[in-house]
Amino acid sequence: GENVEQHPSTLSVQEGDSAVIKCTYSDSASNYFPxxxxxxxxxxxxxxxxxxxxGEKKDQRIAVTLNKTAKxxxxxxxxxxxxxxxVYFCAASSYSTLTFGKGTMLLVSP
Amino acid sequence: GAVVSQHPSRVICKSGTSVKIECRSLDFxxxxxxxxxxxxxxxxxxxxxxxxxxxxTYEQGVEKDKFxxxxxxxxxxxxxxxxxxPEDSSFYICSANSDRDSSYNxxxxxxxxxxxxx
Numbered sequence: 001g002e003n004v005e006q007h008p009s010t011l012s013v014q015e016g017d018s019a020v021i022k023c024t025y026s027d028s029a030s031n032y033f034p035x036x037x038x039x040x041x042x043x044x045x046x047x048x049x050x051x052x053x054x055g056e057k058k059d060q061r062i063a064v065t066l067n068k069t070a071k072x073x074x075x076x077x078x079x080x081x082x083x084x085x086x087v088y089f090c091a092a093s094s095y096s097t098l099t100f101g102k103g104t105m106l107l108v109s110p
Numbered sequence: 111g112a113v114v115s116q117h118p119s120r121v122i123c124k125s126g127t128s129v130k131i132e133c134r135s136l137d138f139x140x141x142x143x144x145x146x147x148x149x150x151x152x153x154x155x156x157x158x159x160x161x162x163x164x165x166x167t168y169e170q171g172v173e174k175d176k177f178x179x180x181x182x183x184x185x186x187x188x189x190x191x192x193x194x195x196p197e198d199s200s201f202y203i204c205s206a207n208s209d210r211d212s213s214y215n216x217x218x219x220x221x222x223x224x225x226x227x228x
Binding site: 031032034041042043044045046049051089093096097098099100101102103 | 144155201215221222224
């Protein structure tokens with residue numbers, strides 16, 4: 001089955017800095033890579049996703065890159081704000097089943 | 111659009127009792143529904159996948175007789191935790207694929223159910 005590794009497990013940045021979270025996956029059949037933001041006690045919230053036929057996608061301060069050859073994808077958040085503080089999960093999907101990474105706790109200090 | 115509801119949001123029960131959690135897709139038909147369990151400070155772990163009218167497919171290590179899943183319609187799936195014990199205390203989250211998504215990859219998550227077994 002699919003295995004998704006996510007790093008780092010925690011990330012502390014100053015407000016305004018950039019944050020990068022990296023994930024690798026094992027199943028070459030995976031074709032959909034979403035990123036979720038989860039606040040304590042809440043549901044995961046989709047913040048951006050990318051499909052395997054695209055190498056990069058951007059939405060305002062958030063961008064995701066995908067390297068299919070190396071089987072890794074990354075989340076980039078620019079100009080971080082305190083409200084970006086949360087746990088972020090990457091995931092990889094093949095045949096509609098999602099496999100999640102272990103999560104990154106992002107703390108943005110004012 | 112693509113809203114998923116879950117009920118109840120919180121439940122506290124005594125050890126040995128059974129608890130039923132409902133997951134509904136409110137404005138779309140769900141081709142597939144998924145049940146996840148999330149322990150504190152941990153990731154979401156898939157428990158089972160269910161399709162309407164057929165038996166659920168359980169992930170390795172998940173007891174099918176303990177976690178009963180019924181997918182009675184294209185908008186409703188239920189998870190029953192039978193003979194609950196304190197170690198079953200967790201955050202249970204459902205999700206669904208939409209029939210509007212031709213690739214059926216994106217999952218829409220419910221708000222979760224916090225189960226506490228005393």
